[in-house]
Amino acid sequence: MYKNVILPYQYDALEPFIDAKTVNIHYNKHYLGYLDKLNKLLDANNYNYKYSKEELINHLDELPLDIRDDVLYNLGGVLNHELYFYSMSNRKINVPIGTLRNKIIEQYGNYDNFKNKFIEKANQLVGSGYTFLVLDKEKNLQIINTSNQETPYLYGFIPILALDLWEHAYYLQYQNRRYEYIINFFEIIDFDNINKNYEKALNQIQKNNL
Ligand code: MN
Numbered sequence: 208m209y210k211n212v213i214l215p216y217q218y219d220a221l222e223p224f225i226d227a228k229t230v231n232i233h234y235n236k237h238y239l240g241y242l243d244k245l246n247k248l249l250d251a252n253n254y255n256y257k258y259s260k261e262e263l264i265n266h267l268d269e270l271p272l273d274i275r276d277d278v279l280y281n282l283g284g285v286l287n288h289e290l291y292f293y294s295m296s297n298r299k300i301n302v303p304i305g306t307l308r309n310k311i312i313e314q315y316g317n318y319d320n321f322k323n324k325f326i327e328k329a330n331q332l333v334g335s336g337y338t339f340l341v342l343d344k345e346k347n348l349q350i351i352n353t354s355n356q357e358t359p360y361l362y363g364f365i366p367i368l369a370l371d372l373w374e375h376a377y378y379l380q381y382q383n384r385r386y387e388y389i390i391n392f393f394e395i396i397d398f399d400n401i402n403k404n405y406e407k408a409l410n411q412i413q414k415n416n417l
């Protein structure tokens with residue numbers, strides 16, 4: 208079985224920007240729901256869990272044809288939520304640090320430009336999905352949207368920051384005010400975690416290019 212990640216903070220840690228009830232339901236019902244469905248599907252097909260969750264995306268062809276879509280959907284749901292929860296905290300490290308900070312300045316000029324580009328992209332998403340900051344194969348940052356539970360790994364990107372834009376991520380507190388939720392996300396981004404993701408992704412790409 209694939210194991211769940213522990214929520215790295217209390218349910219109310221993200222208040223007032225995301226309320227405790229939303230975090231509780233999001234983690235326990237939505238995230239753990241995807242994980243449960245994924246494990247049940249794989250168990251029913253005698254999968255031996257030899258790949259990490261990220262690796263499995265590139266080995267779906269080893270699974271029976273008729274379950275691949277379902278596995279991919281739920282696997283995406285698991286990976287996207289794990290990154291989303293890890294993207295935030297109440298540690299107030301909500302401006303870029305470390306090597307990621309330098310990369311953001313190199314590509315976007317300054318943090319405000321980056322932030323505005325991210326907000327603009329998030330505003331463009333229609334329906335359910337995510338806005339991601341990803342690293343591409345040339346080791347450059349890109350801000351992309353994906354629909355539903357599509358994972359950026361599918362397109363050869365390594366996601367390092369995720370904003371969940373499904374209504375369940377904000378509707379209890381914000382109702383139709385999605386823009387406000389997007390703006391407030393920047394108050395609770397944990398750039399220490401994102402910098403770690405960035406450095407890990409850089410190493411991964413280096414290894415892949417060898
Ligand atoms: Mn979600």
